[in-house]
Amino acid sequence: DQQVKQNSPSLSVQEGRISILNCDYTNSMFDYFLWYKKYPAEGPTFLISISSIKDKNEDGRFTVFLNKSAKHLSLHIVPSQPGDSAVYFCAASPINFGNEKLTFGTGTRLTIIP
Amino acid sequence: DAGITQSPRHKVTETGTPVTLRCHQTENHRYMYWYRQDPGHGLRLIHYSYGVKDTDKGEVSDGYSVSRSKTEDFLLTLESATSSQTSVYFCAIRPTGVYEQYFGPGTRLTVT
Structure with a gap:
């Protein structure tokens, strides 16, 4: 049972345009959401996160939107740059400080076309 | 840089042999995790640790064991490796x- 879903395995976007990556979740206990970026042969790196008390969080070119009623989050990258080409994973966690575990989606491969 | 190293970085082994992967951190974090990454599955949690000698299972723990005798080291052992355990393994803090x-x-x- 995939509790965090990224339904688009790949996405291609022209350089300078907006990239929108989507993620859906099914577990209503999830209250904190994160995006990771992964280059080949490297470990995932943390990108941006959002708590369920917010509907938007922005960090430079990256903005994450959360629609809790739809159990949907998205990552917007504006403007897209060639260095953004990577695999992006969304992850979710319940807010329960203790032994928090992240549940990851299957990833979306983003390719920025120069 | 979170001060995490993994060893070895690459390993080829035969079915049935034991294998131990090491994760080392330099910042004394309490929580450590082992994941595997496979195409179509994303990152799946194998085991995690919340302190020295305190470990628990993740969603894909069958065939794996872990040990944490020091804060800085978290070891993942495949007791008898199988072809289904071919994967990329990530440690996290x-x-x-x-x-x-x-x-x-x-x-x-x-x-x-």
């Missing part, structure tokens, strides 16, 4: 008080 986990560079394991 989580600083206390935050949700973000920080990952090591990974170990590519091939079981022939």
Whole structure:
């Protein structure tokens, strides 16, 4: 049972345009959401996160939107740059400080076309 | 840089042999995690640790064991490697008080 879903395995976007990556979740206990970026042969790196008390969080070119009623989050990258080409994973966690575990989606491969 | 190293970085082994992967951190974080990454599955949690000698299972723990005798080291052991355990293995740490986990560079394991 995939509790965090990224339904688009790949996405291609022209350089300078907006990239929108989507993620859906099914577990209503999830209250904190994160995006990771992964280059080949490297470990995932943390990108941006959002708590369920917010509907938007922005960090430079990256903005994450959360629609809790739809159990949907998205990552917007504006403007897209060639260095953004990577695999992006969304992850979710319940807010329960203790032994928090992240549940990851299957990833979306983003390719920025120069 | 979260000060995480993994060894070895690459390993090829035969079915039925035991294999131990090591994760080492330099910042004394309490929480450490082992994941495997496979195409179509994303990152799946194998085992995690919340302190020295304190470990628990993740969603794909069958065939794996872990040990943490020192804060800085978290070992993942495949008792008898199988071809289905061919994967890329990532270790992660989580600083206390935050949700973000920080990952090591990974170990590519091939079981022939």
